[in-house]
Amino acid sequence: MPAVAHTRDELRRERGHLTGDVAVVMTMGALHEGHATLIRRAREVAEHVIVTIFLNPLQFGPKEDLSRYPRTFDADMEICRDAGVDLVFAPTPDVIYQDGDPGVRISAGPLGTVLEGHSRPGHFDGVLTVVAKLFHLTGAHSAYFGQKDAQQLLLIRRMVRDLDFPVRVVSVPTVREPDGLAMSSRNMYLTDSDREVALALSRALKAGADAATEGPSAIRRAARAVLVREPLALVDYLVLVHPTTLEDVPEWYRGEALLAVAGRVGTTRLIDNQPVNVGPGGGAIEVFSDIDATAVAT
Numbered sequence: 001m002p003a004v005a006h007t008r009d010e011l012r013r014e015r016g017h018l019t020g021d022v023a024v025v026m027t028m029g030a031l032h033e034g035h036a037t038l039i040r041r042a043r044e045v046a047e048h049v050i051v052t053i054f055l056n057p058l059q060f061g062p063k064e065d066l067s068r069y070p071r072t073f074d075a076d077m078e079i080c081r082d083a084g085v086d087l088v089f090a091p092t093p094d095v096i097y098q099d100g101d102p103g104v105r106i107s108a109g110p111l112g113t114v115l116e117g118h119s120r121p122g123h124f125d126g127v128l129t130v131v132a133k134l135f136h137l138t139g140a141h142s143a144y145f146g147q148k149d150a151q152q153l154l155l156i157r158r159m160v161r162d163l164d165f166p167v168r169v170v171s172v173p174t175v176r177e178p179d180g181l182a183m184s185s186r187n188m189y190l191t192d193s194d195r196e197v198a199l200a201l202s203r204a205l206k207a208g209a210d211a212a213t214e215g216p217s218a219i220r221r222a223a224r225a226v227l228v229r230e231p232l233a234l235v236d237y238l239v240l241v242h243p244t245t246l247e248d249v250p251e252w253y254r255g256e257a258l259l260a261v262a263g264r265v266g267t268t269r270l271i272d273n274q275p276v277n278v279g280p281g282g283g284a285i286e287v288f289s290d291i292d293a294t295a296v297a298t
């Protein structure tokens with residue numbers, strides 16, 4: 001089993017045993033194949049991998065699912081062991097926020113107020129604050145994040161660049177179930193019939209990507225056509241936006257864009273997205289090609 005640290009002292013001690021290049025994969029637990037893929041990617045490049053498991057109260061709204069979020073620590077440890085993790089840092093909120101809610105926080109700025117940030121006010125400030133703290137506490141040289149949470153990934157890249165964090169940010173394509181559903185810890189909430197309904201999200205993204213050669217309005221139209229056929233998927237937003245500004249791309253736009261969707265199925269809020277290349281020869285792509293140029297190398 002990987003070493004486990006729950007406290008700052010334990011983390012300091014165990015971190016001291018890791019020499020050379022260290023990568024971190026930050027999670028909220030309830031690990032699945034998506035997380036395992038991030039860990040394996042990190043493992044291929046770095047000498048050591050730290051996984052953090054922390055349900056960050058700061059990024060949950062008062063009406064959100066913090067109290068029912070799945071907690072599966074023993075199974076998480078087995079996934080970490082199988083994926084070759086060296087150290088698991090699993091603190092409680094009082095370890096991370098020693099003096100209670102932090103008065104000083106990272107502000108995600110304007111990009112943190114649209115899409116997910118519009119539906120979840122303050123969410124990205126909470127995310128960036130804990131990510132910044134976990135960068136410091138783990139002393140990682142690189143960090144692996146999933147394209148599944150595209151806006152989070154963009155904002156972490158922006159924070160690293162805007163605030164000069166000495167960390168290399170690496171994005172990993174979304175891992176899906178065989179039927180297309182994006183893997184998520186929150187899929188555990190779905191009933192069998194919810195799960196059928198939830199497929200409309202990934203199907204819509206695929207339909208949009210398949211229309212990519214025809215331009216933005218064709219992409220949006222194709223994706224929307226799938227969603228309107230599934231009224232039980234309560235769509236929050238469906239957008240085709242620029243990968244770094246998150247602004248709707250105009251009809252003349254050609255190049256990389258983010259097709260993103262969010263909605264509620266039963267009691268569960270789900271998000272998914274598909275990076276696409278818009279224009280001749282276009283279609284679905286796994287991650288954005290030029291985005292690593294915006295990451296700060298150590």
Ligand code: AMP
Nearest residue numbers: 026027028034145146148149174175183
């Ligand atoms: P979470 O535990 O949901 O906070 O996710 C932790 C990390 O795993 C984040 O970087 C997520 O983007 C990433 N992740 C979650 N689900 C997937 C997935 N299906 N494919 C790829 N990465 C994922």
